[in-house]
Amino acid sequence: MDKDEVPQDKASTYGGHRKLLYATDEQGRYQGVQSYGWEAETTATRAAIAELERQQDEAWERAQEGLTAPLEVHMYNKRMDLPLLAGAAGIARWRVRRHMNPERFARLPERLLKRYAEALGLTIYELQQLPPARKSL
Amino acid sequence: MTVFEHRQSAHCESGVMSGMLHHHGLPVSEPMAFGLSNALSFAYLPIVKIGGMPLIAYRMPPRWIINKLSKRIGARFYSRKFRNERRGMDALNRLLDEGKIVGLQASVFWLPYFPDEMRFHFNGHNLLVYGREGDEYLISDPVFEEPVRCSAADLQRARFAKGALGARGLLYYPRSVPDNIDYAQAIPAAIKANHRIMTGAPLPVIGVRGINYLADNLLKTARKDPKRLPLYLAHIVRMQEEIGTGGAGFRFLYASFLQESSEILSNPGLSDAASALTAAGDTWREFALMAARLSRRGAQERINELAELLRASARHEAAVWKQIDAVGY
Numbered sequence: 001m002d003k004d005e006v007p008q009d010k011a012s013t014y015g016g017h018r019k020l021l022y023a024t025d026e027q028g029r030y031q032g033v034q035s036y037g038w039e040a041e042t043t044a045t046r047a048a049i050a051e052l053e054r055q056q057d058e059a060w061e062r063a064q065e066g067l068t069a070p071l072e073v074h075m076y077n078k079r080m081d082l083p084l085l086a087g088a089a090g091i092a093r094w095r096v097r098r099h100m101n102p103e104r105f106a107r108l109p110e111r112l113l114k115r116y117a118e119a120l121g122l123t124i125y126e127l128q129q130l131p132p133a134r135k136s137l
Numbered sequence: 138m139t140v141f142e143h144r145q146s147a148h149c150e151s152g153v154m155s156g157m158l159h160h161h162g163l164p165v166s167e168p169m170a171f172g173l174s175n176a177l178s179f180a181y182l183p184i185v186k187i188g189g190m191p192l193i194a195y196r197m198p199p200r201w202i203i204n205k206l207s208k209r210i211g212a213r214f215y216s217r218k219f220r221n222e223r224r225g226m227d228a229l230n231r232l233l234d235e236g237k238i239v240g241l242q243a244s245v246f247w248l249p250y251f252p253d254e255m256r257f258h259f260n261g262h263n264l265l266v267y268g269r270e271g272d273e274y275l276i277s278d279p280v281f282e283e284p285v286r287c288s289a290a291d292l293q294r295a296r297f298a299k300g301a302l303g304a305r306g307l308l309y310y311p312r313s314v315p316d317n318i319d320y321a322q323a324i325p326a327a328i329k330a331n332h333r334i335m336t337g338a339p340l341p342v343i344g345v346r347g348i349n350y351l352a353d354n355l356l357k358t359a360r361k362d363p364k365r366l367p368l369y370l371a372h373i374v375r376m377q378e379e380i381g382t383g384g385a386g387f388r389f390l391y392a393s394f395l396q397e398s399s400e401i402l403s404n405p406g407l408s409d410a411a412s413a414l415t416a417a418g419d420t421w422r423e424f425a426l427m428a429a430r431l432s433r434r435g436a437q438e439r440i441n442e443l444a445e446l447l448r449a450s451a452r453h454e455a456a457v458w459k460q461i462d463a464v465g466y
Contacts, residue, residue: 001384001419015252018282019381020147022168022389024415030168030393032145034282040422040429041378045254047371047432048188079246081188084258087300121247121294 003033011037013045052079056134063130069105070130071096071116077131078120088119139236141267143277143284147383147390149263150202151176152279153240156265158212160238161314165210167279172394173323174205175331177387179454181342181351190372193351195386197334199242199261199302203309209327210318216309222297225306226289229266232310238267238277242304247295250278250285259380260302280381324398328407328466331391336458345458348451352444359440366440370432374425385425388418406464413460417453424450 003023018034025031056076062068075085086093091112099105099112110124117127141160146152151171158165171177176197185192197205207214219225232239244260245251268275273286287295296306335344342350351373358366376386383390392414399407424446431439 001389001415001422006384013252013254015254017252019280020145021384022147022393023384028412028415030389030396030411032147032167034145038378040374040426043429043432044371044374044425045379047368048257048375049254051188051368079257083186084300087303088258088298090299119299 003031006033006035007038008036009039009042011039011042013037013042049079052076053134055081060130060133063102066102069100069102070128071105072100073131074116074120074122074127077134080120085116085119089115090119091115139233139238139267141238141265141277141284144279145282146279146381148196148381148387149279150199151390153263153265154202154206156277156279157238157240157311158314161311163210163212163314163316163318165318166397168390168393169397170202170206171387171390172331172398173209173318173327174202175327175334176202176205177331177391178334179344179347179386181347181354183342188372190369193373193376195377195382195388199263200307203240203263207311209323210315212314213312214309215312216307218304219297219306222293222306225296225308226293229308230269232308233266233269237310238265240265240309241292241296242307243292243295244298244304245295247291247298248278248287249291250276250281250287255379258298258300260298260300260304320398320401324402325466328395328398328461332458332461332466335454345451345454348447348454352447352451355440355444355447359437363437366436367432370428370436370443374429374432377421377425385418385421388414388421392418404464406460410457410460410464413453413457417450417457420446420450420453 001023003025006021006023014037018036020032021035022030023033056073059068059072059076063070063073080088082093082096086096099108113124113127117124120127144156146155146167148171151167155165155167155170178194178197180194181191182194183191203214217228219228229239241264243262243264244258245262246256246258265277266274267277272289274289274292276285276287278285296304338344358369392411395407395411395414399405399411424443427443427446431443
């Protein structure tokens with residue numbers, strides 16, 4: 001890539017920062033060039049975030065109807081999915097899945113709640129509450 | 138307090154290693170750190186899932202650069218993980234008080250100095266700590282333009298986040314750094330090792346063959362699971378560009394290494410290989426741009442064109458290693 005072709009598409013995903021890319025000058029010599037962002041990368045990052053938000057909203061709706069526990073909403077809220085949460089809490093996936101049953105979640109012993117709370121960076125009290133819907137945030 | 142000169146890098150691990158070696162009087166550029174550790178790769182790993190998508194890697198796994206580079210140049214590193222978080226923080230403090238600069242592995246998500254939209258759960262991030270001020274750590278994070286700060290509580294959480302690639306508080310620093318590097322020996326050995334990774338793997342999903350495998354997989358996904366295709370394309374672009382790769386999934390970084398090597402060893406063949414890899418990188422960028430656009434609309438109709446770009450990248454990369462053969466490595 002030519003250093004004049006290094007994209008400078010100001011991207012909110014960079015939060016005003018610049019990343020370093022490697023590109024060539026007129027003589028074909030490589031050097032580090034800072035970039036404010038690239039349309040292709042921004043599109044991809046946004047798509048991943050939008051997918052997590054979609055899952056979060058959908059889980060929130062189900063939690064409102066009492067079909068899933070706040071745990072699932074918190075999980076997406078922290079950009080995790082089931083394997084990630086299971087890994088971070090050190091609890092097997094099938095157990096995490098079971099714990100998303102609202103009744104079961106309400107009965108969870110303190111020691112398990114503590115592990116989920118730590119993995120998600122929440123207090124046990126926060127973990128037990130359904131967070132506000134994302135759009136109202 | 139230790140004086141440390143921050144320098145921005147494309148990639149975290151090669152950046153930390155380059156920064157540490159500079160600090161200890163051995164000026165090794167980031168591309169040289171990356172190249173000498175033969176860290177360039179390609180792997181399509183459907184068994185390892187990230188957000189339900191296959192892992193697509195353009196480099197060797199985390200900690201590879203630290204281990205390979207130190208062996209290659211004869212540096213000795215101290216590294217340690219911790220069961221107990223408190224002890225892990227105490228050990229860091231002690232080392233900083235001794236005036237050492239310390240490398241850490243941490244989770245990107247729990248580091249608040251990252252812009253919100255870049256915060257994903259990747260536990261294999263590397264950074265350098267060079268001091269402490271009150272409750273805050275002074276950090277040289279290689280992918281940032283300037284040094285940053287992080288509170289003790291946040292840093293502890295990031296160091297001890299559990300799960301895949303969990304750092305378990307890993308810290309490291311060089312115990313001894315050589316006065317110079319025998320490039321005439323180290324460069325050919327590193328390039329040979331990378332040659333084997335890219336062309337000699339026994340599995341069809343690794344190296345140049347892996348790129349063609351991914352092209353086939355795109356066509357298969359379009360046929361069998363078209364709904365998943367847009368997100369899949371976005372996922373591939375993220376793996377290639379978002380995660381500090383210096384552009385085109387580390388291809389430009391490695392090309393820069395080949396060019397630097399060509400000058401050090403006065404070997405014009407390596408410069409030709411660098412140009413060939415630049416061409417491969419440009420094709421990867423073209424692929425990413427098209428893939429990102431198609432992830433919005435039209436993926437199904439133009440998937441053949443997109444897969445063809447991947448195959449073109451594979452052809453370019455095969456040419457790079459042919460060129461390396463011609464050099465005699």
